[in-house]
Structure formats: C-alpha cells, structure tokens
Amino acid sequence: MNNEVNSFAKDISQQYILMMQDWVPADSSFAIAVDNSYIYFHSGHQNIHLEIGQQVMPGSIAEQVLRTQKKTDAILDNSLFDTPYYGMGYPIYIDHKPAALVVVLPSTFTKKKTEPFQFLTGKQEEEWKPVAIDRISHIESLQKKTWFYVEKEQFKTNITLKELQLRLPTYFIRIHRSYIVNIYFIKKMARDLTSNFIVTLIDGSELPVSQSYINNLRSALEF
Structure with a gap:
C-alpha cells in the first residue's frame, strides 16, 4: 500500500476498533488483515507476537476469514500466543478490499468459560x-x-x-x-x-x- 492508502486504511481500522470497544472487554486484542498481511494491531494484556506487515499464517482465524468471507471463531494455540485464547474473526472491507477483523478475548474471560x-x-x-x-x-x-x-x-x-x-x-x-x-x-x-x-x-x-x-x-x- 502507498502512504495515502495506508493512512486511509488506518483511519478505517480505528473506526472499527472504536465500535468493537463498546461491547468487548477493555483488555481484548484486535488485529486487521488485508491482502494476507496485518495492517493494524492493538494488544490487550495477552502476550501476542504480532507486527504490522506480518503475513497471515495458514489456518489462523484471519486466514479463514479472508478465504471464506465468513465469521469464524476458534481457540488459538501458541503459534502466535504463549497460551491458548479464544478469538473471533469478522469479514469486513478496507478500501473496497476484503479484510479480516480479529478479536482476541482476554484470558480471564476464557478461563471463566x-x-x-x-x-x-x-x-x-x-x-x-x-x-x-x-x-x-x-x-x-x-x-x-x-x-x-x-x-x-x-x-x-x-x-x-x-x-x-x-x-x-x-x-x-x-x-x-x-x-x-x-x-x-x-x-x-x-x-x-x-x-x-x-x-x-x-x-x-x-x-x-x-x-x-x-x-x-x-x-x-x-x-
């Protein structure tokens, strides 16, 4: 993405995150992926190893959403996380391109369930x-x-x-x-x-x- 598109994508990403924060726990983590790479990441209290520009891993929630364009939820193993977490993925669009919004709930929420x-x-x-x-x-x-x-x-x-x-x-x-x-x-x-x-x-x-x-x-x- 060029700087103008990247800035636009960041603005849209922030809008999605602001909406999500109204109904998920405050210490949740968020990521948005477009074109098989992450363009946005906000970390909660989980120890998540994820960087902007990192490629989407096969089998991950983001990959499944980008591939199927359907809502996906799963328990995440330690390929990106030190301990398992429950995550949800939603199909969205960024600059008219299919994208995936991934929400990882805090471990305290997962343990209660x-x-x-x-x-x-x-x-x-x-x-x-x-x-x-x-x-x-x-x-x-x-x-x-x-x-x-x-x-x-x-x-x-x-x-x-x-x-x-x-x-x-x-x-x-x-x-x-x-x-x-x-x-x-x-x-x-x-x-x-x-x-x-x-x-x-x-x-x-x-x-x-x-x-x-x-x-x-x-x-x-x-x-």
Missing part, C-alpha cells in the same frame, strides 16, 4: 466410557482425530487438543502440536540422536517434544 474437565468420555468400538482425568497418561491428535490413553488403552474423543488445552488440569502439558502429556506419567526426559527431546512415559511410550513447546515442559518441571 472453561472449567477444568473432571473426566473425559471416550469411545472404543461401539462403547462410550467415562474416564477420570487423572488416569489419562497422554492425549494425541492423529489423522484429524483426538485420542487419549489409559494404561495403553486407546479412546477416541470429539474434543480437539486446542479445546482440551484450555480445560485440562495444570498437570497436563502441551509438548507438541500433536501431544499433551500428564506429567505424573513421565518416567524420564532425554535427547535423542538428533538432539531433540523425547519424553518417555511409565508405560514405555515415547513422545517427541517440539522446539515451540519445550519451554512449557521446562517451566512445568523446572529443568
């Missing part, structure tokens, strides 16, 4: 079984489905890892895009031949720890 799970109901074949949450060793996302494990038994649940991350007790730690682990079932942690961390569980299962989540594990276990 999401009491911790006491149990999960899992499916095995054609049976559903409620399982106490502290019996679950780890949870896995595989082939667009979510599975949890109890003494090496596998159960399927319809709840996604992003949703679970918001509603699991604090002793469950996200260690990978595909794994959440119960720290009470961790036997040891070590580096493999490629210097990546591997978590070994009491039952012998080995789970990878990705670089983007290693700080979660270090912080929880203080090593």
Whole structure:
C-alpha cells in the first residue's frame, strides 16, 4: 500500500476498533488483515507476537476469514500466543478490499468459560466410557482425530487438543502440536540422536517434544 492508502486504511481500522470497544472487554486484542498481511494491531494484556506487515499464517482465524468471507471463531494455540485464547474473526472491507477483523478475548474471560474437565468420555468400538482425568497418561491428535490413553488403552474423543488445552488440569502439558502429556506419567526426559527431546512415559511410550513447546515442559518441571 502507498502512504495515502495506508493512512486511509488506518483511519478505517480505528473506526472499527472504536465500535468493537463498546461491547468487548477493555483488555481484548484486535488485529486487521488485508491482502494476507496485518495492517493494524492493538494488544490487550495477552502476550501476542504480532507486527504490522506480518503475513497471515495458514489456518489462523484471519486466514479463514479472508478465504471464506465468513465469521469464524476458534481457540488459538501458541503459534502466535504463549497460551491458548479464544478469538473471533469478522469479514469486513478496507478500501473496497476484503479484510479480516480479529478479536482476541482476554484470558480471564476464557478461563471463566472453561472449567477444568473432571473426566473425559471416550469411545472404543461401539462403547462410550467415562474416564477420570487423572488416569489419562497422554492425549494425541492423529489423522484429524483426538485420542487419549489409559494404561495403553486407546479412546477416541470429539474434543480437539486446542479445546482440551484450555480445560485440562495444570498437570497436563502441551509438548507438541500433536501431544499433551500428564506429567505424573513421565518416567524420564532425554535427547535423542538428533538432539531433540523425547519424553518417555511409565508405560514405555515415547513422545517427541517440539522446539515451540519445550519451554512449557521446562517451566512445568523446572529443568
């Protein structure tokens, strides 16, 4: 965008933000994206890593709104955020161009909406079984489905890892895009031949720890 268009877009963005502030919590964050990049960002109290001109990430709320031109809401993982947050996206127009307005609600709002799970109901074949949450060793996302494990038994649940991350007790730690682990079932942690961390569980299962989540594990276990 040239300076004139950029100034115009900023003015329009400010108008949208002023309207939004009348009905969302004061410490919410706002972002506006046009042409697959962000042109406006206002941070609330969340630790959000986002800059003007940054490209819209595939799969994000902004990307979904720009692609579908429909309202979208989702729980956000830590690709842009240190902890999950609930966000909403709205299709708007800036200088006659399709744009996305994204609102990220404060973590206090999200926590009020999401009491911790006491149990999960899992499916095995054609049976559903409620399982106490502290019996679950780890949870896995595989082939667009979510599975949890109890003494090496596998159960399927319809709840996604992003949703679970918001509603699991604090002793469950996200260690990978595909794994959440119960720290009470961790036997040891070590580096493999490629210097990546591997978590070994009491039952012998080995789970990878990705670089983007290693700080979660270090912080929880203080090593």
